[in-house]
Amino acid sequence: xxxxxxxxxxxxxxxxxxxxxxxxxxxxxxxxxxxxxxxxxxxxxxxxxxxxxxxxxxxxxxxxxxxxxxxxxxxxxxxxxxxxxxxxxxxxxxxxxxxxxxxxxxxxxxxxxxxxxxxxxxxxxxxxxxxxxxxxxxxxxxxxxxxxxxxxxxxxxxxxxxxxxxxxxxxxxxxxxxxxxxxxxxxxxxxxxxxxxxxxxxxxxxxxxxxxxxxxxxxxxxxxxxxxxxxxxxxxxxxxxxxxxxxxxxxxxxxxxxxxxxxxxxxxxxxxxxxxxxxxxxxxxxxxxxxxxxxxxxxxxxxxxxxxxxxxxxxxxxxxxx
Amino acid sequence: xxxxxxxxxxxxxxxxxxxxxxxxxxxxxxxxxxxxxxxxxxxxxxxxxxxxxxxxxxxxxxxxxxxxxxxxxxxxxxxxxxxxxxxxxxxxxxxxxxxxxxxxxxxxxxxxxxxxxxxxxxxxxxxxxxxxxxxxxxxxxxxxxxxxxxxxxxxxxxxxxxxxxxxxxxxxxxxxxxxxxxxxxxxxxxxxxxxxxxxxxxxxxxxxxxxxxxxxxxxxxxxxxxxxxxxxxxxxxxxxxxxxxxxxxxxxxxxxxxxxxxxxxxxxxxxxxxxxxxxxxxxxxx
Numbered sequence: 001x002x003x004x005x006x007x008x009x010x011x012x013x014x015x016x017x018x019x020x021x022x023x024x025x026x027x028x029x030x031x032x033x034x035x036x037x038x039x040x041x042x043x044x045x046x047x048x049x050x051x052x053x054x055x056x057x058x059x060x061x062x063x064x065x066x067x068x069x070x071x072x073x074x075x076x077x078x079x080x081x082x083x084x085x086x087x088x089x090x091x092x093x094x095x096x097x098x099x100x101x102x103x104x105x106x107x108x109x110x111x112x113x114x115x116x117x118x119x120x121x122x123x124x125x126x127x128x129x130x131x132x133x134x135x136x137x138x139x140x141x142x143x144x145x146x147x148x149x150x151x152x153x154x155x156x157x158x159x160x161x162x163x164x165x166x167x168x169x170x171x172x173x174x175x176x177x178x179x180x181x182x183x184x185x186x187x188x189x190x191x192x193x194x195x196x197x198x199x200x201x202x203x204x205x206x207x208x209x210x211x212x213x214x215x216x217x218x219x220x221x222x223x224x225x226x227x228x229x230x231x232x233x234x235x236x237x238x239x240x241x242x243x244x245x246x247x248x249x250x251x252x253x254x255x256x257x258x259x260x261x262x263x264x265x266x267x268x269x270x271x272x273x274x275x276x277x278x279x280x281x282x283x284x285x286x287x288x289x290x291x292x293x294x295x296x297x298x299x300x301x302x303x304x305x306x307x308x309x310x311x312x313x314x315x316x317x318x319x320x321x322x
Numbered sequence: 323x324x325x326x327x328x329x330x331x332x333x334x335x336x337x338x339x340x341x342x343x344x345x346x347x348x349x350x351x352x353x354x355x356x357x358x359x360x361x362x363x364x365x366x367x368x369x370x371x372x373x374x375x376x377x378x379x380x381x382x383x384x385x386x387x388x389x390x391x392x393x394x395x396x397x398x399x400x401x402x403x404x405x406x407x408x409x410x411x412x413x414x415x416x417x418x419x420x421x422x423x424x425x426x427x428x429x430x431x432x433x434x435x436x437x438x439x440x441x442x443x444x445x446x447x448x449x450x451x452x453x454x455x456x457x458x459x460x461x462x463x464x465x466x467x468x469x470x471x472x473x474x475x476x477x478x479x480x481x482x483x484x485x486x487x488x489x490x491x492x493x494x495x496x497x498x499x500x501x502x503x504x505x506x507x508x509x510x511x512x513x514x515x516x517x518x519x520x521x522x523x524x525x526x527x528x529x530x531x532x533x534x535x536x537x538x539x540x541x542x543x544x545x546x547x548x549x550x551x552x553x554x555x556x557x558x559x560x561x562x563x564x565x566x567x568x569x570x571x572x573x574x575x576x577x578x579x580x581x582x583x584x585x586x587x588x589x590x591x592x593x594x595x596x597x598x599x600x601x602x603x604x605x606x607x608x
Contacts, residue, residue: 068415115596121414122357122554126546127595133543134588141581248422255419288430295423300408303416 008314015315019322023263026270030168034161042160046232048273049167050225054250055257055265056174057221061214062251063259064187066194067117068125071132072250075105075219077242079226081139084152084236089145094159098166098227105223106216108135113215117208120197129244136242151237154230163232167225171266174221179262181214182320190214191260252295258307263322267306324454329576330569331455337568338465339530341472342523343541344548344560346516352492352555353505353512354410356417360401360425361545362538364517367428368394368524369533370436376443376528383445383525384467390521398517402510410509425538432535445529464526471522472561475515479557488512492555544571547591553601562602 033045058072082104086097116127139146146152181187192200193207201207230236249272250265257268275294280287302309310316343365350358368390375386405424409417446460479485490498491508499505523541531537544567552563570590574583594601 062415066413066415068418070418119595119599122351122355123550123595123599125357125414125418126550126554127592129543129546130588130591130595134585134592137581137585137588141585248419248426251415251419255415259415286430286434289427289434290430292423292425292427292430295426296405296420299416299420299423300405303409303412 009317012314012317015310016317016319016322019263019310019316023266034164039160042164044273044277046160046164046167048269049164049171050229051249051253051273052266052269053167053170053174053225054222054246055253055269056171056178057218057225058247058250059254059259059261059265060174060178060181060221061211061218063254063261063264064181064190064194065211065214067211067215068121068251069128069215069218070125070244070247071128071130072218072222073242073244073246074128074132074135075109075222076226076229076246077132077139077238078108078135079105079223080230080236080241081146081152081226082223083227084154084230085145087154087231088152094157094231098224098231101227101230102220102224105226106220109216109219110212113212113219117211117215132242132244132247136238139242140238146238149238151235151240154234154236156234157231159232163228166228170221170224170228175262175266177217177221178265179321182260182262186210187320194260248295252298255305256298256302258305261305261307261322262320264305264307271306325576328455329572331457332461333569333572334565335458335461335465335568336572337565338468338472339523339526340541340544340548340568341561341564342468342519342526344545344552344564345472345475345557346519347542347545348549348552348555348557348560349488349492349512349516351549352557353488353495353509354406354417355414356406356410357414357421358406358516359418359421359542360428361421361516361520362540362542363425363428363432364394364398364520364538365524365527365541366432366533366535366538367397368521369528369537370432370524371521372525372528373441373443373533376445383443383529384463387467387522387525390525391518394521395514395518397521398514399510401517402513406513407506407509429535429538436535438535440532440534442532443529460529464530467526468523471519475519476557476561478515484508484511544587547587549601550591550594550599551601553603556601556603559601559603 030045034042037045054072054076058069061067062069079101083097083101086092086100087094092100112131116124116131119127140149181190189200189205189210192205193211197207226241253268253272254265255268256272257266258264276291279290283290307322311318316322343361347358347361350356371390371393372383372386375381375389376383401424405420406417409420446463449456449458479489487498487503487508488511490501490503491505495505548563548567549560551566552559552561567587571583571587574586
């Protein structure tokens, strides 16, 4: 009886090697793109990296603890505006402004997370939706500082390459942190909250502290991504940086790749970025509708994501390192 | 004093229309624990249906309700049978993402079919004077129709066999199933009714506001605030919450600007969630 099992394990180990190799090749290609790629390619990959940072940071709170944050764009938006205001009104150099962006988003995450994370399930989801909208409107109203609905113009700089690597650094850090979290006991604790929060608490897990910590780290990475975006694009407005579609893209990518996994958000964002770019160039008029259909299809046919699909077939091992 | 009374009354009239939309949203949440992010898009479909029936066939929106209600009921039935029913037992995220996908598909479809132009139905205008108050006729009519439909839905829920089945499913799906209630059917019925009510709300908004593909979004966010106020899952709660939100919105709009009024709505939503997540009379599980 041991024969097939060992064969399965071998097949899975081979699968894991292929999986790792594909990821490594992709990472290598992404590393060298600024040296060879056109501006179009660079901008496209940079957009993908930004989505990946958002998906990865969303995964840290929602994929692991199951607290569905439907207002993740809020942290991206706060990061954008924090960096934008620091650069425009404070004359602060960009790297410092981006650090401020991350800190501001994490601070807001802690402030709202403390009360909001007491809410369960649908109440938390609706609450975060409310938080994102409230912050968007607040930024729109605070016209003297933020420029209101007209948006905020940053001094234009040609920093595409620098921003590209900065975004890549954020993505890499997010993945590394997720890997650490997933392979240490803290990851199991977070997953325990997802499965049954009361039982987790009964087993001595400090639920509130963990949730809040995960939420703040998640907000930090989203804020950093927002700061880099603002610096590179040099024009931000509330409708763009607080767009609910940013949140949903991040969620759809994470779900496609696999929630609560290390590389799920990466795989999901590579696939979904590619697919939606292809849809956008081929069918510009019904692009939105097709993305909707695509999301519905993912939910109906791949609810556990690609990682789980491959694991169920025995093509890659059920390891939390993946 | 008269001005303030005027503000409150216009808030109540606004609330009547919100009640139609939020009533359905809360019904869906009650029987399935599903948050329907496509609810605003069903309103948008209803609004476009009324717009085209008015422009092409000259049907006035009140008459076209007789067509849009059954049409939207059917759309809701189909959406539930083919899509939503597959994710009822899945984790919260699955249904959220599914309904968002539907919402995106409907918005995008509407943009492709109807273009992004702002449209409106030129139907009814003017005001009647009651004492020193001036009441807008279209708003009075819209609120009247909304009240009739809400009352009919409430009658259905409280008095009829299927209405009781629906409320039983909402209280506890497992126990309802054990009592021999066809909960799948009850859920389909709830979704279809909710979509029909959203469509009716769309018909009413078609002659009160402008019609465009993305109109559903703001309405949906307001409907969320309403059902949080009233208690998620409670139909009478949604009615009271809608009136309350209408008054809050129009008062805030009168005292400050419409933008600040929008912020006030979200702050109300958050405050209620934090202080009393079960709302006026919601399910006790927040």
